[in-house]
Structure formats: C-alpha cells, structure tokens
Amino acid sequence: MQNPPILIGLVALIGLLLQKKGISELVKGTLTASFGMVALTEGVNMLTGVISPINTAFQKSLGVTSSNSLNDVTFTAKFGGEVGLAMFLGLIIHLIIARFTPIKTIFLTGHMLWWFPFVIVAGGVEGGLNGWKLIVFSAILSALYWSIMPWLMRKFVWAATKDESFLIGHPTGILSLLSGFVAKHLGNKEHSTENINIPKKLSFFREISVTGSIVIFLMYVIVSFIIPSLPGKKNLLFNSINQGLTFAAGLLILLYGVRLLINQIIPAFQGISEKLIPNAKPAFDVPVLFNYKPNAVLVGFITAMITSTILVIFSDSFHIFHIMLVPLVITSFFECGGAAIVGEGQGGLRGSILGTASAAILMVILVGFSGTMFGSTIQNWILIFGGNDLSLMGIISKILASWL
Structure with a gap:
C-alpha cells in the first residue's frame, strides 16, 4: 500500500475484476496502470530537477532558506500509502455523491485522481493529522472537489464549447471561474480569438514540449547572468540547451504516463459508474477544450506567462511570500489555457486576455x-505545479487540518 505504482495497479485490477474482464485484460490493464504511474513520477522528477536549481539559486542569492525535511519524492515514499487509500476511499465517496445528489459528476482525469489526495494529504500532515484521521479527512476533501468543481464550471465550459455532453475535471477550476467572471463583465463577444490569423512560423507554440524547452532555455540564460551561483554557468549555452531539452523530455514522459493511467484507470471506473449512475456527466482533462478554441490557448499562454513572470519578479524582489517563486510555465499553459478558453466564451478576444x-x-x-x-x-x-486548484485545496486542507 505504500508503493504508489503497485497501489494504482491494484485499483485498476479491482475495477476490472468487478467488470468481469478476461485474464488478458486483467494483466494488461493492471500492469499498464502501474507503468503509467512510474512514467508519471519519473517525468515529474525530471521537471523538478530542471526547475529546482533555479529556485535554489534564487534562495541562496537572496539569503532565503526553506525547510527541506521532505520533498515530493520522499513525501510519496513516506505517505504514498495514505495518499493511495485516500484516493480509493475518495473515489467511493465521489461516486456516492454522484448517485444520490443532484451533482452528477464523474471525474475521469486519471492523474488528478492521484494529485489531489497527494496535495490534500500533505496539507493534512502540515496541519498535524496522521493515521486513519488523515486518510478519511483527505478522502472526503478529495471527493468534494472531484464532485463540486466540475459542476461549478459547467455553464462556463458549455458556453465556450456549445457542447453539454461533458465537464472539465482539472485544476484550472478556480482560475477559469475568475476568468469567466471577469470576461463576462469586461469582454466583447463580437471579436473572437478564432478570427486571429496566427502565422505558421509561430505554430510551434501549440506544442507545449517545444514551447517549454524554449522558455526553460531562455530562463537559464537570463538567470545565469543574474545569479552567479547557478550551476553550469561555465558552460552556459550548452547547459541551458540541455536543461531545456531535459524539461521537454520530462514533460513528454509525464504526459505519456498520464495517457497510460487514463487509458487504464478510466475504463476500470467508467463502466461501473455508467451502470450505477445514470445521467452523469464525465469530467475530462483540460486539453479536451483546446480543440474548440486553439487560438485562445496561445493567447492565454502568452498573457499568463507575461503577467505571472512580472509578478514573480516583483514578489521575489520584495520578499512578499518569504520564498522564491519561479515562472509557472506548466500552469500558464494548461490551467491558464483553459481559463483563456472560458474567457473567450464569455467575452471574445478581450475577455480571453483580461x-x-x-x-x-x-x-x-x-x-x-x-x-x-x-x-x-x-x-x-x-512551486512548479501549483498556482491552481491544487494550491487552493492544499491551503484549505492545511487550515482545516490545523483547526481539527
């Protein structure tokens, strides 16, 4: 139970057994789900390994220190069992909510079924909970999020897609709700992002691995001139290229792991939910939206990177949070890409930008x-993957756990 890949495999196995699948599907589904968790974890480790030196260099240069008693890898090693059990129990509660309440949401974004309990368990640990109390607490909060947030977003999503057959289950929730609210009051639907003709020369921005590698390359070059202590400065050009390539490879591995998880975990639960919960709406990963408003994704990514990077520099310069923040490349693309599409649906190009x-x-x-x-x-x-609903639920869980 303390080994996440094995636990994920067991979850898939149970779901497939309940659907009375044959031995071939049982073996393939169970092992592939475990492979996906391994790939996802290694991808995260690669991304963290690229970003962490920049964060550490900033901290050292400004004399800011932070506790390093645990990190994402060691935390998973120590509390992976609690996270897995909270996920499994949370899924049961989530399906009960969908079956017996008007909130008919089935959260099918596989990797987020892991990451939300992961963050909420961490918040519970920070707040002083442990044992079965930590597991039950995290399961309930996870289930409430999986059920409520996609339901809250539904009208904004439907307005943008003109398709009411699905919901979005992704940490873009709070950002998209704010974007939709602002765009509704300040936007202009007469001018759409999809009327913009994007030059073919800039089409590579649509590939997050390419864009991410370029951003990381530039980040290392710029930071190397600002902070002498950044590792690899003696071979600035090649180190920056290597870090950019490593980031892109890590992102591709992470996304591949995500696909493996989705392809196996979702069928394990989807068949059950369809039988038990009629009229439920599936909540999918945010890239499902990208095909509806592709120009809005690019507009959102550029807007989010510029806005957030300026604020990150301001925050780090004045020690606003007493920790060093780094540009949020991944959140700017995925979460803010979704927020841009929601904004476009409410207020066109201006709504998407604002x-x-x-x-x-x-x-x-x-x-x-x-x-x-x-x-x-x-x-x-x-600091790398936050700034979204994961941060929001982490804050809520820490506060509630401390109170409990």
Missing part, C-alpha cells in the same frame, strides 16, 4: 501562499 491576466494574478497569489504553507512537505513540487 480573464487570463486576472487568472495569472490569482495564480501567483495561490502558489505563493501554498508554497509557504508546505515548507516541510512538498514545497518544491507545489
């Missing part, structure tokens, strides 16, 4: 507060 800019401001605030709160557990992880 809504995403507002979301980017909230993104920095969330990652700053959550990074501070997770100083003894997963701070390094949340």
Whole structure:
C-alpha cells in the first residue's frame, strides 16, 4: 500500500475484476496502470530537477532558506500509502455523491485522481493529522472537489464549447471561474480569438514540449547572468540547451504516463459508474477544450506567462511570500489555457486576455501562499505545479487540518 505504482495497479485490477474482464485484460490493464504511474513520477522528477536549481539559486542569492525535511519524492515514499487509500476511499465517496445528489459528476482525469489526495494529504500532515484521521479527512476533501468543481464550471465550459455532453475535471477550476467572471463583465463577444490569423512560423507554440524547452532555455540564460551561483554557468549555452531539452523530455514522459493511467484507470471506473449512475456527466482533462478554441490557448499562454513572470519578479524582489517563486510555465499553459478558453466564451478576444491576466494574478497569489504553507512537505513540487486548484485545496486542507 505504500508503493504508489503497485497501489494504482491494484485499483485498476479491482475495477476490472468487478467488470468481469478476461485474464488478458486483467494483466494488461493492471500492469499498464502501474507503468503509467512510474512514467508519471519519473517525468515529474525530471521537471523538478530542471526547475529546482533555479529556485535554489534564487534562495541562496537572496539569503532565503526553506525547510527541506521532505520533498515530493520522499513525501510519496513516506505517505504514498495514505495518499493511495485516500484516493480509493475518495473515489467511493465521489461516486456516492454522484448517485444520490443532484451533482452528477464523474471525474475521469486519471492523474488528478492521484494529485489531489497527494496535495490534500500533505496539507493534512502540515496541519498535524496522521493515521486513519488523515486518510478519511483527505478522502472526503478529495471527493468534494472531484464532485463540486466540475459542476461549478459547467455553464462556463458549455458556453465556450456549445457542447453539454461533458465537464472539465482539472485544476484550472478556480482560475477559469475568475476568468469567466471577469470576461463576462469586461469582454466583447463580437471579436473572437478564432478570427486571429496566427502565422505558421509561430505554430510551434501549440506544442507545449517545444514551447517549454524554449522558455526553460531562455530562463537559464537570463538567470545565469543574474545569479552567479547557478550551476553550469561555465558552460552556459550548452547547459541551458540541455536543461531545456531535459524539461521537454520530462514533460513528454509525464504526459505519456498520464495517457497510460487514463487509458487504464478510466475504463476500470467508467463502466461501473455508467451502470450505477445514470445521467452523469464525465469530467475530462483540460486539453479536451483546446480543440474548440486553439487560438485562445496561445493567447492565454502568452498573457499568463507575461503577467505571472512580472509578478514573480516583483514578489521575489520584495520578499512578499518569504520564498522564491519561479515562472509557472506548466500552469500558464494548461490551467491558464483553459481559463483563456472560458474567457473567450464569455467575452471574445478581450475577455480571453483580461480573464487570463486576472487568472495569472490569482495564480501567483495561490502558489505563493501554498508554497509557504508546505515548507516541510512538498514545497518544491507545489512551486512548479501549483498556482491552481491544487494550491487552493492544499491551503484549505492545511487550515482545516490545523483547526481539527
């Protein structure tokens, strides 16, 4: 139970057994789910390994220290069993909510079924919970999030896609809600992002691995001139290229692991939910939205990167959060990409820009507060992947756990 890949495999196995699948599907589904968890973890480790030196260099140059008693890898090794059990129990509660309440959401974004209990368990640990109390607490909070947030977003999603057959189950929730609210009041639907003709020369921005590698390359070059202590400065050009390539490879491995998980975990639960919960709406990963408003994704990514990077520099310069923040490349693309599409649906091009800019401001605030709160557990992880609903639920779990 303390080995996440094995636990994920067991979850898939149970789901397949309940559907009375044959031996071939049982073996393939169980092992592939485990492979996906391994790939996802290694991808995260590669991304963290690229970003961490920049964060550490900033901390050293400004004399800021943080607790390193645990990080995402050691936290998983120590509390992986609690996370897995919270995920499994949370899924049961989530299905009960969908079956017996008007909130008919089935959360099918496989990797987020892991990451939300992961963050919430960390918040519970920071707040002083342990044992069965930590597991039950994390399961309930995870189930409430999986059920409620996609349901809250539904009208914004349907307005953007003109398709009411699905919901979005992704940490973009709070950012998209803010973006939609701002765009509704300040936007202009007469001018759409999809009327913009993007030059073919810039089409590579649509590939997050390519864009991410370029951003990381530039980041290392710029930071190397600012901070002498950054490792690899003697071979600046090649080190920066290598870090950019490593980041892109890590992202591709992570996404591949995600696909493996989704392809196996979702069938294990989807068949059950369809039989037990009629009229439920599936909640999918945010890239499902990208085909509806592809130009909005690019507009959102650029807007979010510019806005958030300016705020990150401002925050680090004035020690606002007493920790060093780094540009949120992944959140700017995925979460703010979703927020941009929601903004476009409410207010066209102007709504997409203003809504995403507002979301980017909230993104920095969330990652700053959550990074501070997770100083003894997963701070390094949340500084890279936070600034979204993961940060929000982490903050809520820490506060509630401390109160309990």
